[in-house]
């Protein structure tokens with residue numbers, strides 16, 4: 179069990195508009211030629227931020243008003259596509275602690291939770307309001323309260339949702355499952371013994 | 379009440395319920411490649427952990443391998459570093475590695491089945507989303523992240539939430555010129571790119587009963603593009619015939635015992651599905667994507683959607699974004715769009731039968747001027763059988779480049795990339811922005827035969843007309 183209990187996340191936020199933001203967009207494949215995850219933060223949303231000739235595009239992610247943001251807000255089916263953990267790793271390494279979206283692709287959600295990157299869903303109307311608020315008040319702190327399942331910004335408050343198991347594991351610090359998996363060696367041997375395709 | 383294959387395999391591999399409500403699931407077979415495993419081995423080293431069952435992990439190298447450069451060191455030092463890291467991790471941990479000099483290297487989802495490693499009634503995991511491919515054999519196969527690759531290496535288990543099962547029936551006769559690829563593009567078009575969230579897809583019906591293993595793999599491969607983490611077909615005689623005699627399968631009487639076991643994993647007739655979808659095979663057209671996700675597909679004779687045809691605001695926004703990226707006009711026809719590149723390969727359609735089918739039709743034809751056409755066999759085994767059958771010569775005579783095995787132009791981690799806003803007719807599985815290596819590059823997903831038709835005419839074409847079906 180890690181001492182890292184995540185019950186509450188706060189910080190300023192940046193809005194990345196669009197549904198179906200895929201993992202190729204979060205971290206283009208060419209930056210995955212690496213044998214560690216270090217340094218991946220630099221390439222987060224690279225092709226969204228830069229055009230082919232290397233010049234910066236006009237995008238919230240390049241806007242100095244949002245340069246301190248530590249929470250991403252985006253659309254439906256965020257993180258679809260590849261299973262690459264490089265995607266949540268680059269989000270985390272770029273300094274983001276949480277993603278608020280309409281919904282998440284499954285593997286991305288699992289990978290993120292495992293790293294302690296909080297992924298919560300809000301409905302489309304609320305997301306619209308949140309993004310407008312951020313747009314006009316970029317410095318304002320947004321908070322995600324996992325205890326009460328609320329996203330709050332300024333005087334606005336919205337309900338959010340997250341898979342119960344993930345919520346629990348973030349709050350009690352057990353989100354990195356390896357420690358618990360390692361405890362059940364004898365049970366593993368038992369099941370291995372029953373299956374006749376695994377020689378020990 | 380009976381059980382689905384998914385439930386039977388899940389139950390047989392469940393270790394226990396974890397404190398967060400997930401299930402600790404035994405992973406019988408673990409496949410790794412160079413992109414998502416090195417960090418996992420690094421994490422293991424950091425924590426001083428060993429690989430628990432090294433004989434249950436198999437490795438190959440596919441994403442970064444240059445398919446036109448067989449000799450090391452590769453001209454890209456990063457690629458060279460990655461292959462060396464994998465080599466070292468495998469040899470340090472006694473893991474079987476189908477290295478480039480073994481004659482067995484290739485795309486991980488082609489190698490597993492080909493070697494008989496992929497078997498019915500098993501759980502399979504790989505740090506790659508297209509692991510769903512292996513479900514074609516009646517295995518439950520998941521794509522996982524690198525931390526879970528670490529978990530499998532260290533414990534041979536992962537923590538997972540149980541999935542629901544949606545049965546997808548495709549009944550009737552497919553029209554001539556309609557292939558497995560069209561079936562899955564059609565399914566994703568109907569159910570959406572996130573319609574499968576929380577589900578495993580069980581494919582069945584008489585179309586699947588008649589499909590070969592390679593066709594079943596094409597469909598299962600793209601389950602993840604429909605948001606389903608796993609997809610499978612119940613094992614049957616076609617499955618057993620495919621597996622018989624393969625290297626990592628039991629042989630002799632042990633094989634017969636295995637078949638008896640495997641049969642028991644098939645879904646029971648009285649099992650209950652969370653959802654059932656039925657599709658009439660006759661409704662499926664040769665399908666081509668026009669946009670930037672695999673759900674944006676249309677029949678070859680349909681027009682590209684207009685922005686106003688989107689039902690919701692968010693549909694309209696995604697149509698607009700796709701049209702902008704593709705430089706297509708809503709309402710125009712997909713047929714006739716001039717292509718620059720034709721790519722035949724990938725874990726979706728880089729198997730022997732894909733190459734055989736195309737070779738049968740293109741014999742004596744020529745790739746259009748201005749089109750760069752490449753054929754990339756999915757594995758060294760595919761390449762060598764294809765060459766022995768003279769397929770390489772047919773492709774080369776027609777003006778295709780014949781390459782070595784790897785992921786190649788399916789994604790941008792090796793020298794095969796689109797340039798600028800080139801339009802590519804591709805037999806691969808993802809048409810995301812930038813997927814094929816150029817930010818402005820454009821991908822049209824379609825079946826191998828449609829790729830060949832586009833290559834020969836130089837524009838998106840109806841293969842049935844080009845080849846006279």
Ligand code: SF4
Pocket residue numbers: 440441485486487506508724725726784785788789806807
């Ligand atoms: S061929 Fe494409 S989809 Fe398949 S494993 Fe390689 S990169 Fe991934």
